[in-house]
Amino acid sequence: MSIRKVLVANRGEIACRIMRTCRERGVKTVAVFSDADRDLPFVKMADEAVPIGPPPVAQSYLKVEAILQAAEKTEADSIHPGYGFLSENASFAEQVLKAGLTWIGPKPFTIAQMGDKVTARQTMIEAGVPVVPGSGALSSAEEAVRLAREWGYPVMIKASAGGGGIGMHVCRGEEELRSVFSSVKQKAQAYFGDGKLFLEKWLPRARHVEVQIAADAFGNILHLYERECSVQRRNQKVIEESRSPSIREETRQKLYDAAIRAAKAVNYLGLGTVEFILDESEQFYFLEMNTRLQVEHPVTEAITGFDLVAWQLDVAEGKPFKLKQEEIPLQGHAIEFRLYAEDPVRFYPSPGKLNAFQFPAGDGIRVDAGVEEGNTVSPFYDPMIAKCIVSGCNRMEVLQRSRFTLERFRVEGIRTNLPLLLRILEHPDFVRGHYHTGLIADLKNE
Amino acid sequence: MAEVTASMAGTVLSVLVAPGDRVEAGQDVVILESMKMEVPVQAEQGGIVSEVKVEEGSFVGDGEVLLVLSVES
Numbered sequence: 001m002s003i004r005k006v007l008v009a010n011r012g013e014i015a016c017r018i019m020r021t022c023r024e025r026g027v028k029t030v031a032v033f034s035d036a037d038r039d040l041p042f043v044k045m046a047d048e049a050v051p052i053g054p055p056p057v058a059q060s061y062l063k064v065e066a067i068l069q070a071a072e073k074t075e076a077d078s079i080h081p082g083y084g085f086l087s088e089n090a091s092f093a094e095q096v097l098k099a100g101l102t103w104i105g106p107k108p109f110t111i112a113q114m115g116d117k118v119t120a121r122q123t124m125i126e127a128g129v130p131v132v133p134g135s136g137a138l139s140s141a142e143e144a145v146r147l148a149r150e151w152g153y154p155v156m157i158k159a160s161a162g163g164g165g166i167g168m169h170v171c172r173g174e175e176e177l178r179s180v181f182s183s184v185k186q187k188a189q190a191y192f193g194d195g196k197l198f199l200e201k202w203l204p205r206a207r208h209v210e211v212q213i214a215a216d217a218f219g220n221i222l223h224l225y226e227r228e229c230s231v232q233r234r235n236q237k238v239i240e241e242s243r244s245p246s247i248r249e250e251t252r253q254k255l256y257d258a259a260i261r262a263a264k265a266v267n268y269l270g271l272g273t274v275e276f277i278l279d280e281s282e283q284f285y286f287l288e289m290n291t292r293l294q295v296e297h298p299v300t301e302a303i304t305g306f307d308l309v310a311w312q313l314d315v316a317e318g319k320p321f322k323l324k325q326e327e328i329p330l331q332g333h334a335i336e337f338r339l340y341a342e343d344p345v346r347f348y349p350s351p352g353k354l355n356a357f358q359f360p361a362g363d364g365i366r367v368d369a370g371v372e373e374g375n376t377v378s379p380f381y382d383p384m385i386a387k388c389i390v391s392g393c394n395r396m397e398v399l400q401r402s403r404f405t406l407e408r409f410r411v412e413g414i415r416t417n418l419p420l421l422l423r424i425l426e427h428p429d430f431v432r433g434h435y436h437t438g439l440i441a442d443l444k445n446e
Numbered sequence: 447m448a449e450v451t452a453s454m455a456g457t458v459l460s461v462l463v464a465p466g467d468r469v470e471a472g473q474d475v476v477i478l479e480s481m482k483m484e485v486p487v488q489a490e491q492g493g494i495v496s497e498v499k500v501e502e503g504s505f506v507g508d509g510e511v512l513l514v515l516s517v518e519s
Contacts, residue, residue, distance in 0.1 A: 056457075166482070234483075341481070342481070347483075348453065348454060348483070348485055349454055349456070349480040349481035349483055349485070350454065351454065351455050351456075351480060351481065351508075352455070352508070379454070379455045379456045379457070379480040379481055380481075381481065381482070382481060382482055383481040383482075383483075
């Protein structure tokens with residue numbers, strides 16, 4: 001079966017990214033857009049574009065009926081969900097399949113299984129993949145307090161259905177745990193429609209490393225190396241690189257093995273990412289599995305030379321992988337910088353009109369942008385407006401090129417985190433490639 | 447009189463005070479939501495809330511007046 005027309009159920013840079021691959025393959029594209037987005041590049045780039053509602057996400061990008069109607073009207077044969085929005089919504093995936101369309105993603109059952117973090121943890125424990133010391137579903141604040149007393153603080157309270165840094169809170173003492181329990185529960189209910197919470201031991205000076213995996217319908221599971229994602233603010237990633245500059249070779253191999261074991265345990269299909277957290281001694285634990293294309297997939301593309309969206313389309317078309325694990329290329333190094341429309345100090349959102357938006361081009365520079373000069377960055381969606389991916393022969397070259405590149409961005413009309421990105425590039429820990437999730441907080445305190 | 451204005455464009459998630467309430471300088475009075483983030487807005491000075499200009503769910507622009515305080519001299 002071959003894919004001829006893809007509806008991209010997303011917006012911004014990732015919608016453009018997906019359409020670029022479709023276009024190269026001669027596949028037609030359909031954009032769906034909210035009233036706030038009618039002037040954005042992804043709407044113009046698509047062969048057809050269908051308005052699906054007013055700006056709030058509940059009335060547009062999360063509105064399943066409107067998206068399925070758009071697919072029917074335009075006779076799209078497939079749906080690519082991108083990341084965020086409906087990408088990890090098992091019921092949406094099921095409805096897409098029920099409508100007779102191809103779902104460019106893993107099986108709905110896997111999405112549900114990994115989307116519920118309590119179930120995901122249990123599945124991994126059974127598969128022999130180490131998980132962060134933690135609990136099952138909590139029945140009450142009292143149960144959380146009792147467990148935290150046993151383990152010692154700090155602990156992290158998390159929404160089972162959560163993700164993307166929302167619905168989690170680090171608690172350093174009993175009073176804090178008691179006081180945030182109900183607000184985290186409420187938020188989990190409001191954002192994810194599920195108030196189920198669990199508790200994890202919080203690891204200080206931790207590193208976030210994730211493994212890209214790919215599985216075809218013939219039982220072949222490959223890994224496409226790892227990404228180091230420890231530069232974060234508010235539990236959201238800011239800079240990612242591949243491969244990790246700090247972990248030992250021995251740990252690397254163990255991570256790949258664990259990621260493949262995780263993928264096997266859920267009978268995975270398509271592209272996915274297994275996230276791990278590493279402590280100072282490089283003990284690692286499963287955090288979660290992202291059953292979709294990751295924001296930071298371009299760093300993997302840079303070091304392998306692959307087009308991961310093309311891989312997704314191939315798997316969805318039922319094609320087997322042509323390469324074996326030992327044939328996966330590895331060349332040089334790559335770092336991705338996320339450009340956020342936000343105040344670089346307080347991280348408050350900064351929507352507004354982009355009076356200027358210019359960036360350099362050249363060897364080893366890739367910019368995936370969701371906006372262009374003259375667009376308005378709306379307050380309704382994620383603050384990430386572009387990603388800058390810099391690659392080169394080795395990490396040192398990439399660091400130099402990154403600085404040159406970021407200094408030549410010109411963004412006017414809104415505030416961005418560019419000054420923060422440049423400061424991180426100069427931080428001695430970042431330069432030597434050994435840093436943990438506290439890097440940005442440390443920078444702010446200096 | 448003093449005005450409390452929006453620190454950014456966004457949706458009013460909650461209004462934490464009502465007319466007649468006494469607020470202190472630095473107290474959170476409104477929570478705005480923008481780009482998936484909640485940002486509290488504080489009263490810059492203390493006073494009595496004389497008027498609330500927005501309601502929950504309404505959209506405000508950067509610098510828009512959220513509430514009016516009468517300030518004791």
